[in-house]
Amino acid sequence: MLEKIQEDISLASRHIEVLRAVADHQPIGIIKLSELLNVPQHRIRYSLRVLESSGYIRASSAGAIVTPKAEEMFMHLNEDIDEIIRIVSMMKQP
Template sequence: MLKKIQEDISLASRHIEVIRAVAGHQPIGIIKLSELLNVPQHRIRYSLRVLEGSGYIRASSAGAMVTPKAEEMFLRLNDDIDEIIRIVSRMKQV
């Protein structure tokens, strides 16, 4: 049961890593992101597709760029992660 949660958290971590890299190097393409993050291109492509579908990045002719939604996410990220940690900590106490 918890294996799926671990996989989801790992995937979310990669998506966050990708969006941070896009924000820091925009516009940026798949090959450059793959080299920068040392992640295979097919995984970068998947993360970009998910992030674009969720409205966090947009594609341009020069490469991926973050949207205002991504900038809002960055503002709340630490608080959101802290809340996840609190929930998981309560699970541990049960």
Template sequence: MLEKMKDEVELISRHLEVARAVADHQPIGIMKLSELLREPSHRIRYSLHVLEQLGYIRASPEGAVATARTVELFTHLNEDLDDLIRLIESMKREE
């Protein structure tokens, strides 16, 4: 069960890394993102697809660009991650 959760967290981490790279280097294409992030293009393509479906990026003729939703995501990211950390910490068994 926890292995599945770890895999999901790693995937979300990659999506966040791609979203951050798009926001910092927009417009940017798959090949440039792949080179920049040192990830295979199929992984970048998948992350871009997920981010587009969630409204964090949009495709343009020049490449991916961030949306206002991405700005909001990164504005509150640390607080949201702190909330998740507290939740996970609360799952620990006290001995």
């Protein structure tokens, strides 16, 4: 039952890792991101597509760059993760 949640968290973690790398090295392309993160290009491509469709990055002629929405997300990331941890912790048996 919780396998899907684990997969979703793992995928979200990769998307955040890619977004951080874009923010730190922008503009950056798929090949460079793949080498930098040691993640296959097809997975980088998928993460970039998800991030772009969510408005966190945009494509430029030189590569991906972050948007103000990404900067806003980074400002609240720790609090959002803490809230997720709080909710999941409540599920544990005593």
